Amino acid sequence: MAVQLPHSFSERMKNLLGREYEAFAETYGEIPHTGVRVNTLKIPVEALRRIMPFGIEPIPWCSTGFYTPEGARPGKHPYYHAGLYYIQEPSAMAPVELLGVLPGDRVLDLCAAPGGKSTQIAAKLQGRGMLVSNDLHSERTKALAKNLELCGARNAIVLNESPERIAEAFPGFFDRILIDAPCSGEGMFRKDEDMVRQWDESTPAKYAGMQREILQAAARALKPGGTLVYSTCTFSPEENEGGITEFLAGHPQFSVVPVGGTGSFAPGFQPLPDTARLWPHKVKGEGHFIAVLRHEATAGEDTAGTRAGDPSLPVAPRRETGGRTAVPRKDKTPESRVDNRGGRSSGRNGSRGRSVAFTSEGDIMAAYAEFTREQLGWQPEGFPILFGEHLYMSPLPREALDGLKTVRPGWYMGQVRNGRFIPGHPLATALAPHESRRSVSLAGDGAEAVSYLKGETLSIPSDRLRLAPGAAPKGYVLVCIDEYSVGWAKWQEGILKNEYPAGWRWT
Template sequence: MVQFPQEFLERIQAILPAHLNLDDFVRISGEPLRPAIRVNTLKIPVTDFVALMAPKGWRLDPIPWCAEGFWLEREDSEGQLGNTPEHLAGLFYIQEASSMMPPQALFHLCAVPDRVLDVASAPGSKTTQIAARMGNQGLLIANEYSSSRLRGLHANLQRMGVHNTALTHFDGRQLGPVLIEQFDAILLDAPCSGEGTIRKDPDAMKNWSMASIEAIAEVQKGLIESAFAALKPGGVLVYSTCTLLGEENQAVCHHLKQQYPDQVAFESLAELFDGAEQALTEEGFLHIWPQIYDSEGFFVAALRKTGSVQTEISPSRKARFPFVPCPRSLASEVEAYLADTLGLTLPQGGSLMQRDKEIWWFPNGLTELTDKVRFNRLGTKLVEQHKHGFKPQHQAAVTLPLSLSRAVALDREQARHYLMGRDVAMNNPGAKGEVVVYWQDQALGLAKWVGNKLKNSLPRDLVRDNVGK
């Protein structure tokens, strides 16, 4: 049984809704979480994914608040879920059910945002969910303060086929003053004490104290003020945590409303999904106790900005911008090479940019922000120029729309070998040059014909030693 500090239990008892009790909270906190996944609709429709996995004995129980989300039971449970070919191909993301709720709230209240900010993005579950809901259109800025988590975030974005996203690396409290009123919608999934994660992390409460919670709450207040400054009037800010006490949840939202009483409106999430009323607070927030939906503990609030606020503008945090617009003739060459040789099509709503010998694709609206903030990773690297032509890049292969007629199909066993970094034997006399290889209609990466085999071009940091069958 999970051991909770007595002070924590007393505080939980004091704020539990009348229809819940402490014994049920303690009991379910000691039970393991149900595994959950979210289908990546950038790559496969939900119905097709369900049909694809049925022969493997995957039983998928729909999550009420996310049409792409499912609780999962597997008959093939001997292999790690993250090492399945379907996961490595980006067909789904392993994501706790409650974690799917904040992006759903964002789009519930802002149906078609053109420019979105995710303030604390890594490892990328909510970022990739937002990108999928945007249909890879518009511009999504994903910020992450932890430098050690940026690479994993970028890898997840590539795996899921996201190309409308650029990464920044800042303390989120610095973003608002340099990106004032730039975004239609903002998600702030704030760093928190993690009280709601006890079911997957028994040590989550190990160093719990009210002093640490109060310190974290001060950081959260700074983050929500900054996020609000970056939000356009009329836009929606969703604030969420995976913690339970009000100091990190309701109190942070009320702090912002006290700062700007005439510009902050609490939006009710009562209609987000059937059954939401079981977690609804008097403000219209969702306080997810783990026993309500058999999930992690979570908190989700939606706030609308009803007018501009005075914000002290900070100097731009930009670096030298090394890109220039790609000359039209070169852009035409690159576009033709990608289409004719690899079967890759450039997305609509973007532009080609050049940095030395590299050619990149940028989503619309990105260059408008480069004089305001320094980007860590931006755009999609398409090719590098060489004296004999172009060298294609992995991220182009896995994120651009692909014509299968010009790519090479792999069967399941060949796909496993490719994802493990191995060359693939294949008899195709006379074949030469770079190709995109795919499985289940999804690009896995690049390879090059060498004799009777496809020489593997998968980046070393993406190679897996043991891909499941």
């Protein structure tokens, strides 16, 4: 059934599009296009194409993106649960492609939930550099953190902060910043009819003010020579070209990098034809606006006072003290809120609002070191950060995050319980089979994979386990689906006890 558009919206679009309006309006009677994006943190594009259970068609503006056929259910396949792809609207893949992320960059995704663009950035970083993913709405950070964990990101920090506070904490720090701004959502009317019902003539103006504040903050956090991409999924010029024009007038150190009018992208409206618009009557996707901005100022501007140190600070080195990893001070920062179980904590400091007697830092790190020797045979890199008995490896030192509302300070390793280290689920999802001394692979088209994802116990003989030299079968096993990690299990006497988290299970 065709979407019923608000009359005032239709009239405004007629004025904007002129003779193209009829072609534009006809798209609202069509079925929206769907897509998946290959997670190259785990699998190369061609490898996924070979094993995909349904046909896929390349998306022109994203080398890792593919259209999925009508009726396909990519979320109902074990490969989705193994993090091999992310289900994403095709047009939404464009902004990160224009951000130009390179391995080793420091990237800020300022309005990141639910995490589609953050996972795209993480794949481009390939485990190098760092990603700070932020969202102002605390409830939405749950999905953001989970999606980053599912894709196997090791170098991502998740914050629940205002853009202004992030700019204060990290002035001139980031190489690249993405603002996928909250907007009136006009470009998603075909895909989400709730947005149609929530829209009125005042909606674009309401969001425009918010977008300008976010742009101001992002400008302070971007280092000289850095790139900022601003995108919306709306058509209104006041939220798009209007906001960017106003921003440029107040920030002469920024310039527009030409994008519009090439390939699948139409040029932006005057006075910014070098920005880009994706129109649903011109591409197989929903409506988007994208502006690529570059900070042209010389080095040294706007970089003083960053709590993370000088912008040349190395990211996530291992620090060794007397042969053991140094543990940073365990501050009880009131604003820090870390989920200790793979989900969001409702209390402060990961304690759920009550005081907890913690095992000593030395005991925690000793238990962790024993686990990594016995289970991994190697040491994950990063700055160790402790919240109670829970350990993270972060791409930034603890002091860089002090005072910020932190959902995830880094890669969650696990926790100490009764003197033993219990590995976290995010540790498993970011590992390759060869990085665990014990692993087992289940067939993606077999019943065992679904049984594991449902939380069921499996019978697995020891000769099916892949063991490193000298490793005994008994203990934690990295469970994989067609050689791609999905979680932990514990093997003993032919039984694989399931450790897959209840909140992640196949339903």
